[in-house]
Amino acid sequence: AQSVTQPDIHITVSEGASLELRCNYSYGATPYLFWYVQSPGQGLQLLLKYFSGDTLVQGIKGFEAEFKRSQSSFNLRKPSVHWSDAAEYFCAVNTNAGKSTFGDGTTLTVKP
C-alpha cells in the first residue's frame, strides 16, 4: 500500500534562510507526487507537482522540489524564506481515481 512520511512535524527557520522539507513515499508504480500548502483557516493549495521528466520541478511562490527515485524522496526547497511562508505543508502521492495519500504535514514557523 502507498504511504507518505514527513519526518519533521515542526520546523523553525529565520526569515531569509533556506528551507528544506522532507518527504519520503512508498508506492509500487511510478508516483505522481504533490506538495500542498495550508495557511491558517484555509484549505490546501497546490504548490507543485511531479509526473515525469525533469526531476527538479518548480512551483509557485518560489518553491521547488526534487524527485529522487533511488531515495524514494520528494523534498521541498526554497532558497530564501519569507514570513508569509509560515504555514503547514503536506506531501502527497496519487493513486487511483485521483485519490491522494497525504503525509501528516510539517508546520513551518518563520522567525523575524
Added chain:
Amino acid sequence: DAGVIQSPRHEVTEMGQEVTLRCKPISGHNSLFWYRQTMMRGLELLIYFNNNVPIDDSGMPEDRFSAKMPNASFSTLKIQPSEPRDSAVYFCASTFGVSGAGYEQYFGPGTRLTVT
C-alpha cells in the same frame, strides 16, 4: 471558475442535533473527496466518490456519518446525531479522477463544525 464551494463555513450545534455539510465541486471534475482535519488526528479521508459513486468509505468513523452525491455538482456529508468529538474542520475536494493519472485535488475553504 469559482472553485470548490462549501457551505456553511461555520456551524455551531448542540450535541444530538443533525448536521448537514454541503459541497459543490468544480465543474467537470468527476472525483469528490470529504476530509476531516483536527489537531489530534490531522487530515483524514472520510469518503470519496468517482462519477457520483462512493468508491471508498472506509474512513467514515461511524454509522452516524453518511455521505451522498446525487449528481455531479452536489454532495452532502451528514452527521446524525452529532457529538462533541465530531468538532473539526471538514474539507471537500474535487479532481479529475482517472486511474493512473496525476491530477491535483482542489480543496474548498472548509466548514468549521463545533458541537457543544
